[in-house]
Amino acid sequence: MDVSVETPGPGLFLDEWDALARTSPSGVFGTAEWHAAVQKAYGDRGRAAVAAFREHDRLLGVAPFRFGSRPLIHDATLLGMGEGGYGLGDYAGILAAPGREGDVADAVVSWLAASAGWDLLDLQQLPPGRLTKALLESIRRAGLRSLVRRHNICHVIELPSTWAEYRSRLSPGARDWLERKPRKAERELGATIELIEPDRLIEEYRTMRRFQAQRFGGQPPERESKLAAVISAWLPVAYERNWLRMFRLRSGSRTIGVLLGYEYEDAFYFHSAAFESLGEGAKYSLGASLLAAALHYSIDHGLERFDMLRGHYDYKVRLGSEKRYNYRVMVFRDSLMGRGIEAALHIRTILKGKRPWRTELEGPLDVEAGSDDSDRSARAPEHLATSPVGVE
Template sequence: MHIDVIRTEEEWAEMAAEWNKLLDNSITNVPFLRHEYLTAWWQHRGGGEWPVSELFILTGRDSDNNLLGIAPLFLSKNHAGDPALMLLGSIEISDFLDVIVKEGDLETFLDEILVYLAGPESPKWDYLDWYNLFETSSTLPALEKLSGKHNLHFQQERIQPAPYITLPTDFDEYLATLEKRYRHELRRKMRQASGYFIPVQWYVVEDEDNLEAEVDDFIEMMREEKEKDAFLTEEMVAQIHAIAKAAYKGGWLNLFFLKVGKEKAAGYFNFDFNDHVWVYNSCLARKFSQLSPGIALLGFILQDSIEKGRKEFDLMRGDEDYKYHLGGKDRFVVRATVRKASPR
């Protein structure tokens, strides 16, 4: 296996088809590693999170030039100010990241990467600083093993939970898995919305011509939460639009709204990818809070996902109570760092 470096957006764009093809069979197949997602992320550097950064994607190919591995990296200073190679998508808005490689090629690929990064063509770096890997990722034990081989220091730390729901084939069967009080509460809120004196309906955005306006509406409702309003800088708003467009064109955007009469009351910005539903963000109009439109809409989306045969409902990073009330089970994401024995 030989290692090549992608340092320009033009070179990267040419890889789109083979990138996503490899991802389909990779150890971690998540929407945040899709070519269209990461190029949208790079366009705005994660909503301005990494204004000073350089593209540094490492690829591994065999003697016939078949793509075997991708380390989607960029070079920047990490939050401690050290020169670091980070995973594209880091840190705040991409819930799950990893290298892109089949299980059988993983150790060889990582070994070749570490050899390359110790060589004369490597840029200046002190750390591999990789956030948001699943705690179960095969990358972690392989990287730990190879760090010892190359006289590097490996460290792993748990960052936060990322609850998920394994979906059964029937909505009533799903409801039966919930604690009694939460099952009754979800049913009550869904019935209340369905029987409200003003007509309530939910829909998913399908028309590309309306996408920008619908995302604008979503963002305006997000601003009703003080914390989200502070998050929504001009650059972050542009980032959200870019991700929405990329996911729509990729065929895996599910932008849901619940309307009360003619007014939007709640929304979910989800990804429908690889038989999983990924709950990326949400918004709520406070004036309709007595209707609990957010939980009601989430119930309708869960029901719709089960009817469509989706296998998993990922509630993403964070330990908010509602995730566990809906039956979420914890898994965790971690940060892995590889440090040179004597940082430069």
């Protein structure tokens, strides 16, 4: 298998890359466009390199990385994550053609092992599936010391073909919240739902961020600035590619709620949402109106999955979702360094009460029950508001 390394930019084998993303569990977060948007904001955080793996000129795999530095250490991280332990992308952007996951994983690990410029390899938000399993096996065969643990819970709803069938799966309380609450907002507030027009995407995204800040508090200015740069680059491109599905909830001329999502291949990706939590809107379950609109849209358009992405909230369970785990893997070029970091991480996880790191995967790599670092206090549906994009 041949490997070429390129710098992200316009025209970077976009059609071939997109074809791989459409067969990947990473979905829209595996696209070249998502990585280019993140690079717009984080291009100063290290050297970006996209490794393309081909066989007889056919693209079989893509591995987008950033090589940078932390105090006393050089690291390699996934390009679509930005920086930090939580990352911007909800799924990792390493891609492989179906049936060739093992070959691509071996090629990725061999390329990284031969590449200078890293002591620590940090793979975040690896989705469950054949490629993640193959990467873990390739790392082990290469003799590299590594640690792995469940990173976050994602909730996914497998959608039926009709709304009637979907609602029949729900409890009476969930049906009431998803149907009666929106009707109340429509009746008493004159609330209406519409897709946001392209010239108002950034403005309404800022409205959503303002609602989130009112409810959860703001982010540090530098982080907010980086996030704004990513979104300003991403939303127009996602709209142009016909992936963006951004809903606005209005009362008269006033925006009282915004939901950010994407339609990609056979799935709807629910990225983030927020609504008015002060004043008149605080008396209504506006989150129900936003989610009901997105779910109706997904079923009406024949989509197969409604992916609610990261974050473990009670309302996601009530809506009939299944838990799926993402994984985080740390790989060390030097075994002695790995042992030292492993000891430090062990102490840190004990002090913080988090799931411990392990040298081997605990249990099968698939849909499992349990808890992980993304578990938060369960909230009733009335308090629906996802965390800001990329912020735990």
